[in-house]
Amino acid sequence: MPGLEDLYREIILDHYRNPRNRGELAVPPAHRVEGFNPLCGDEIVVYLEVEDGAVTNVRIGGQGCSISQSSASMMTSAVKGRTVEEVRDLTRAFKAMMSIHETSLGGDDDVADEVPEVEVDLGDLEALRGVVKFPVRIKCATLSWNTLTQALDEAIADHS
Amino acid sequence: MALSLHDDLDTAAVRADFPVLAQPTRSGGPLVFLDSAASSQKPRQVLDAMTTFYETEFANVHRGVYGLAEMATARLEAARAAVARFIGAASAEEIIFTKNATEALNLVARSWGAANLGPDDAVVLSHLEHHANIVPWFQLQAERGFEIRWIPVGADGLLDLSTLDELLDGAKLLSVTAMSNVTGALPPIRQLTDAAHAAGALVCLDACQYVPHLACDLEALDVDFAAFSGHKMCGPTGIGVLWSRAELLDAMPPFLGGGGMILDVRLDGFTPDVAPAKFEAGTPPIAEAVGLHAAIDYLNAIGMERVRAHEVHLTEYTLRVLDERLGDRLTVHGPPEATERGGVFSLDLHGVHAHDVSQVLDEDGVCIRPGHHCAKPLMRVLGVNATARASVYIYNDESDVDALAASLERAADFFAF
CATH class of the missing domain: 3.40.640.10 (Type I PLP-dependent aspartate aminotransferase-like (Major domain))
Structure with missing residues (x-):
């Protein structure tokens, strides 16, 4: 059975205790999107500024558990200053890491190893890999990313 | 609500009727099942x-x-x-x-x-x-x-x-x-x-x-x-x-x-x-x-009067033990008097999200439920997004409450900063 240390890596707890890029941005120019985890009631607010095809600023509001909050915090650090395409690649790579295959459910195998390699450096986000061993917590980790994707779509639709 | 009975429920005998309670948990320890408000376990008779x-x-x-x-x-x-x-x-x-x-x-x-x-x-x-x-x-x-x-x-x-x-x-x-x-x-x-x-x-x-x-x-x-x-x-x-x-x-x-x-x-x-x-x-x-x-x-x-008397006793015990061991690190939402409530405890371990509390408790074999419990209007009144809910029934006894308190202490220490 995976232990707490598989889930709560030190870097995760650090981002939980000292969240980066928390707060709000003026709307407009920022886009504000709310995300909900209907299972637990967690709410997240993503403020996103996109300029010339790149994320110029991002802030996070709302409440959630250590996994959702640290995932959001790491996400802001990872996407700030990146191009929209880079952010989309990163999102795909992160969600691939968070996906579990049906055949591995219930097994003791290292589920994460079965996720196909993606050519994106996840950096600190790698620390969240252990979350897939706790399937009910995956939605906590992906909440901010799904909300970011929605904000990104809205920002791009707005610009075009 | 007047009570005509003291708690004389033989929980050991009751527990023996529920096969699932004898199952080891993922961590190998005994099952401390405190999620009966979501669904109770089933006795062999059923x-x-x-x-x-x-x-x-x-x-x-x-x-x-x-x-x-x-x-x-x-x-x-x-x-x-x-x-x-x-x-x-x-x-x-x-x-x-x-x-x-x-x-x-x-x-x-x-x-x-x-x-x-x-x-x-x-x-x-x-x-x-x-x-x-x-x-x-x-x-x-x-x-x-x-x-x-x-x-x-x-x-x-x-x-x-x-x-x-x-x-x-x-x-x-x-x-x-x-x-x-x-x-x-x-x-x-x-x-x-x-x-x-x-x-x-x-x-x-x-x-x-x-x-x-x-x-x-x-x-x-x-x-x-x-x-x-x-x-x-x-x-x-x-x-x-x-x-x-x-x-x-x-x-x-x-x-x-x-x-x-x-x-x-x-x-x-x-x-x-x-x-x-x-x-x-x-x-x-x-x-x-x-x-x-x-x-x-x-x-x-068993007798429903006996069920209620047991749960009032266990509620009093739970409120007292949680207060003694967690003190102001923990808020228990709801009425303070055991006679004004059932054995459902919505817990707010200060500084630790309900999901994280439940994760630590799971490692100790303690089964509770984090979330809004399908009562979001009430959660807004309480001023919380989620609580960690423990609930007792006929097969629970003081040892389950002690395990809950010990695991809550561990969760508080684990996330302390």
Whole structure:
């Protein structure tokens, strides 16, 4: 059975205790999107500024558990200053890491190893890999990313 | 609420009846099951009754003239009668089997509500309600345009009844929980019923958390509808109950249409059967009814007064031990007096999210539930997004509470910064 240390890596707890890029941005120019985890009631607010095809600023509001909050915090650090395409690649790579295959459910195998390699450096986000061993917590980790994707779509639709 | 019994429940004997409690947890330790408010575990007597029924007496009910069909029908109707006796209903015909309490409440909204509520009417709910007693009324409101009013919750976690008469003025229905699934708060049902009836409103009771834990006497409560689920009272999933008075049921249109609920079907329409068949379209949960009957027999053998006395004792113990060991690191939402609440504890371990609390507890084999508990309006009143909810039942004892407290201490230390 995976232990707490598989889930709560030190870097995760650090981002939980000292969240980066928390707060709000003026709307407009920022886009504000709310995300909900209907299972637990967690709410997240993503403020996103996109300029010339790149994320110029991002802030996070709302409440959630250590996994959702640290995932959001790491996400802001990872996407700030990146191009929209880079952010989309990163999102795909992160969600691939968070996906579990049906055949591995219930097994003791290292589920994460079965996720196909993606050519994106996840950096600190790698620390969240252990979350897939706790399937009910995956939605906590992906909440901010799904909300970011929605904000990104809205920002791009707005610009075009 | 006066108590006639001290806690003399033999929990060791009860625990021996529940096979799952002997299962090791993922971490290998003993199972500390504190999630009965979500669903209770099942005693061997219930499991055996269902297996025996499937192995020796199963067929579809009604109409079949062969021996098995007669036997299965008799078992279903015996279960209906047992439910009626258990809650103090006037007759078995007043017991409608549904899928669960949620479907029972939807039945009240879609049948009685659709036939009786219009733009000039009002339905009164409370801030304590489960989504199952909120959303059906919003859904119907969108079609019928009536007003929904809310009885607020006071700082003591109980309903604030100071404006009750105004809220009930002109209302046609008061639909309230008999026990909060979040805080265990026990509203004063008879007081609410008297006030509602004086104002000309009917009363619908969400008795989901009440019937499994307290002796239920519908006559004494004087309500008009009551809904509850089998799976929270040692019975199986897939069966719930709606009770109402025969004269109300007679006047209500059917809910779901299909086989079993008609007297006649022609090319130009249909004629519904009488209650309870009128409200039981399709093959009913037959084996589940047999299981629910066995669960009622099991609870009756213990005695519901003894169940309540045990839970009051365990509630007092829980509130005391959590206060002693966690102190101001922990908030326990809800009424502070054990006699004003059931054994449901919504916990806020300061600085640690309910999800994280539950994760640490899981490693210690302690099963609780994080989240909003399908009561988001109440969560907003409490000013929280989520709580970690522990709940006790007949198979829990002081050692379970001690394990909970120890694991909460570990969670507080793990996340301390």
